[in-house]
Amino acid sequence: MNLTDRAMLRGTDYCGVRSGREEDKFTRCGWTPVSIEGLRFAPGIAESPITLGCLVRQRLELGSHVMVVGEIVYTGVRPDLMDPRGGIRLQDTDLLTYSHGVYSVTGKPLGFFGCSVASPKAYQRRMEALKKSSPPKKGARSSH
Numbered sequence: 114m115n116l117t118d119r120a121m122l123r124g125t126d127y128c129g130v131r132s133g134r135e136e137d138k139f140t141r142c143g144w145t146p147v148s149i150e151g152l153r154f155a156p157g158i159a160e161s162p163i164t165l166g167c168l169v170r171q172r173l174e175l176g177s178h179v180m181v182v183g184e185i186v187y188t189g190v191r192p193d194l195m196d197p198r199g200g201i202r203l204q205d206t207d208l209l210t211y212s213h214g215v216y217s218v219t220g221k222p223l224g225f226f227g228c229s230v231a232s233p234k235a236y237q238r239r240m241e242a243l244k245k246s247s248p249p250k251k252g253a254r255s256s257h
Contacts, residue, residue: 115161119207119218126216127229151186162206164189215243 117125124142131138139146139158146156149166157164166187173180194202210217216224222243228236 114165114167115158116163116165116206117158117209118162119209119223121158121160122209122216122224123229125209126224126226130227130230149187149189157189162191162194162208163201 121142121144124138124144127142128138131141138144139156145159147159147164149155149157149164152166152168155166157166164187165185166189167183168186169181170184171182173182190201194205196202207218209223214226215222216228222240225231225239225243228239231239
């Protein structure tokens with residue numbers, strides 16, 4: 114599992130809307146596959162801030178969904194995100210979140226499902242609507 118950041122938004126979305134059977138998504142997104150210790154099939158992404166290598170331990174059928182229970186067997190963190198004491202500087206990761214079709218970083222919408230393939234006009238319209246519906250958090254600093 115690769116935790117992605119702001120810089121990886123378009124590729125993250127693209128990987129969610131396109132099949133890997135039809136093209137090499139690593140090449141398409143400009144990402145570098147890396148081996149994960151203990152795993153044979155699922156590569157990590159070198160550009161990802163944090164990578165978790167997981168093994169499936171159980172699959173639970175829940176009617177319309179399947180819940181997969183896994184065990185994390187590997188944790189990788191980009192070196193530039195480590196502090197001198199060996200801690201992870203999460204505040205510097207700019208990790209993406211995804212909820213109800215909207216990508217965010219610390220609550221700020223950055224995209225929506227399908228943004229990587231939307232026309233420029235549709236992209237602009239949807240982003241303007243998202244920004245209007247997401248007021249800034251109290252005490253948040255604006256970015257320039």
